Amino acid sequence: xxxxxxxxxxxxxxxxxxxxxxxxxxxxxxxxxxxxxxxxxxxxxxxxxxxxxxxxxxxxxxxxxxxxxxxxxxxxxxxxxxxxxxxxxxxxxxxxxxxxxxxxxxxxxxxxxxxxxxxxxxxxxxxxxxxxxxxxxxxxxxxxxxxxxxxxxxxxxxxxxxxxxxxxxxxxxxxxxxxxxxxxxxxxxxxxxxxxxxxxxxxxxxxxxxxxxxxxxxxxxxxxxxxxxxxxxxxxxxxxxxxxxxxxxxxxxxxxxxxxxxxxxxxxxxxxxxxxxxxxxxxxxxxxxxxxxxxxxxxxxxxxxxxxxxxxxxxxxxxxxxxxxxxxxxxxxxxxxxxxxxxxxxxxxxxxxxxxxxxxxxxxxxxxxxxxxxxxxxxxxxxxxxxxxxxxxxxxxxxxxxxxxxxxxxxxxx
Numbered sequence: 001x002x003x004x005x006x007x008x009x010x011x012x013x014x015x016x017x018x019x020x021x022x023x024x025x026x027x028x029x030x031x032x033x034x035x036x037x038x039x040x041x042x043x044x045x046x047x048x049x050x051x052x053x054x055x056x057x058x059x060x061x062x063x064x065x066x067x068x069x070x071x072x073x074x075x076x077x078x079x080x081x082x083x084x085x086x087x088x089x090x091x092x093x094x095x096x097x098x099x100x101x102x103x104x105x106x107x108x109x110x111x112x113x114x115x116x117x118x119x120x121x122x123x124x125x126x127x128x129x130x131x132x133x134x135x136x137x138x139x140x141x142x143x144x145x146x147x148x149x150x151x152x153x154x155x156x157x158x159x160x161x162x163x164x165x166x167x168x169x170x171x172x173x174x175x176x177x178x179x180x181x182x183x184x185x186x187x188x189x190x191x192x193x194x195x196x197x198x199x200x201x202x203x204x205x206x207x208x209x210x211x212x213x214x215x216x217x218x219x220x221x222x223x224x225x226x227x228x229x230x231x232x233x234x235x236x237x238x239x240x241x242x243x244x245x246x247x248x249x250x251x252x253x254x255x256x257x258x259x260x261x262x263x264x265x266x267x268x269x270x271x272x273x274x275x276x277x278x279x280x281x282x283x284x285x286x287x288x289x290x291x292x293x294x295x296x297x298x299x300x301x302x303x304x305x306x307x308x309x310x311x312x313x314x315x316x317x318x319x320x321x322x323x324x325x326x327x328x329x330x331x332x333x334x335x336x337x338x339x340x341x342x343x344x345x346x347x348x349x350x351x352x353x354x355x356x357x358x359x360x361x362x363x364x365x366x367x368x369x370x371x372x373x374x375x376x377x378x379x380x381x382x383x384x385x386x387x388x389x390x391x392x393x394x395x396x397x398x399x400x401x402x403x404x405x406x407x408x409x410x411x412x413x414x
Contacts, residue, residue: 167185
């Protein structure tokens with residue numbers, strides 16, 4: 001089969017055993033370093049994707065995707081929910097009331113965000129029922145002032161199901177200060193644990209109890225909570241629904257409360273990716289040293305090729321082919337091993353825990369009990385492309401030097 005001269009000689013140089021074993025060693029080291037760099041990038045970014053997925057499913061499974069908030073308390077939330085359900089992006093719409101306050105227990109205090117919910121419908125928009133470790137969500141019965149608190153709050157106050165604590169909420173009054181505290185005794189009926197900061201900043205009560213605390217009618221709510229198919233479409237969906245309902249309603253969504261967290265996670269992934277890319281760059285540019293030594297070792301061969309008619313362009317292409325082959329092989333090996341490692345990293349960590357007898361990810365310390373991993377094809381493609389490009393760029397200078405070698409000078413000192 002016909003092959004161009006540069007490809008034939010370049011691949012031959014890559015396969016051949018060189019007289020200089022040190023050059024061979026450096027070439028192999030460059031290939032291994034490139035493979036390890038690509039492997040590390042794929043595994044680390046996959047693990048970060050896994051953590052982001054866990055955070056998204058847990059945090060955004062607890063906080064509202066979007067809400068349609070009434071300028072004044074909503075007397076009948078059913079028509080608002082029906083209007084919201086006409087939007088194809090909305091999967092569920094339930095009544096919702098939110099207020100800020102303080103928990104007080106035996107002199108200790110803690111700020112808290114109280115959500116007034118309908119226990120029968122909360123499962124349509126929230127994962128809280130799946131993460132209750134003690135008690136039941138259904139025990140939030142109207143008029144009994146029950147509360148479901150997070151695990152961090154329970155441990156901080158040393159509370160259990162059946163204990164009582166005090167909720168303090170601000171109330172506008174005609175007093176000189178304008179605001180007076182309103183206190184309400186609550187009975188702990190459940191404890192949830194989602195493994196995030198929400199375990200210490202969020203609590204749930206019945207929406208009728210929330211209405212009574214705010215001096216509303218029992219059927220009045222603050223807003224309608226929506227669950228949407230595409231989380232990133234929540235701002236537009238809520239804005240469209242609120243606009244269709246008129247000036248009495250305004251939209252709100254998760255980006256206002258949790259957007260900074262997910263932006264920080266995205267920035268963290270980008271910065272770690274760039275730092276790991278430096279490892280790939282170091283390994284790729286080791287190819288420069290390898291090819292320079294190969295050029296010096298093959299000076300006589302280059303001179304002979306030039307004397308029989310090879311052009312400087314062909315000489316340059318020979319060493320570009322050789323360096324590119326090293327980069328492609330190293331990147332492909334790293335890519336294949338990285339994909340395999342990313343798909344099995346959870347099992348590997350589990351095996352290490354069984355062998356060592358130590359819990360690397362204890363559920364008492366971390367919000368996950370195993371190492372999550374989510375392999376994304378876009379990440380693999382981007383990493384392998386970066387490896388290919390850096391490897392190719394590393395060949396340009398040594399190949400240019402080889403093309404500038406004069407045959408008479410090379411043969412004189414060979």
